[in-house]
Amino acid sequence: MSQRLLVFAISLAIGNAGIAQTSHLEPGAPRTIITADASAPPVVRAALLQSTLIELPAEEKVATVFGGDTVSWVFDAGHVASRYISVKPKVANAATDLHIVSDHGNEYTVELHEVSGDKDNPQFDSKVYVTSSDAKAADNMAKAPVFVPAAEAEAKEAELTKEVEDARKAADADHKAVANAAETLKASYPGTLHFDYTWSRKKGEALGLQQIWRDDKFTYLRGQFQETPALYELKDGKGSLINYDFANGLYTIPKTVAEGYLSIGKQRVDFRQTKAGR
DSSP states (O other), rough: OOOOHHHHHHHHHHHHHHHHTTTTTTOOEEEEEOOOOTTTOOEEOOOTOHHHOEEETTTTEEEEESSSSSEEEEEOOOOSSSSSSEEEESSOOOEEEEEEEESSSOOEEEEEEEEOOOOOEEEEEEEEEEEEEEEOHHHTSSSOOOSSSSHHHHHHHHHHHHHHHHHHHHHHHHHHHHHHHHHHHHHHHHGGBBBOOOHHHHHHHHHTEEEEEEESOEEEEEOOOSSSSSEEEEEEEEEEEEOOEETTTTEESSSSEEEEEETTTTTHHHHHTTTOOO
């Protein structure tokens, strides 16, 4: 017999053995088991090639689950926090303890037995409801959860990580947009400046006035002044004080001023926008 056929024959024999061991077993009706700190753990009957579903009380979710024998048994609490745990034996006649901690801090311990070798009882547990007779268990369930299930914590961490990453990307996009806007402004701003004012250069030098210009929104006056002159706008030949900011010799007026003047005492410099600029 070739090696390939020998492997196939052995696999088939093992599979048939497993089927033969479990063929007489039938799923039993769902039942409730009660755990207590002062009592021995109740027994859950499991079968090869079958899954047994263990369900916690409706108020609770599985926070963590662990067993003594993780080689011969598979324990699956799912990737989303829930009340359910699936257990499945991988070895005939295996037995182990299973410990469940709920999100409310309650602890449930059961004994798992693989029962394919039990000829007297042809049933295994397909679904088991687990509860506790301890008074503190009911009190715990009436309170808020004290543990976050691992799957729920991982999901929340992933959600927070995504939010942080999205916020970082948004911030990067905003910074890039601001940088692009600044570059665009630098490139275009010189074209918005207009040096289209005229004034008496002699009087301006006496007062300290050096330059007057405007852009699309503001009018600017720059000078080196011994004292800060008062700034007026002229309309219909009448002067009126206007709002402006002054810092380091620069007047910034939040509008276009077509005509105005600076004055200190008897010194005065009139300025006006040229006709070409109007």
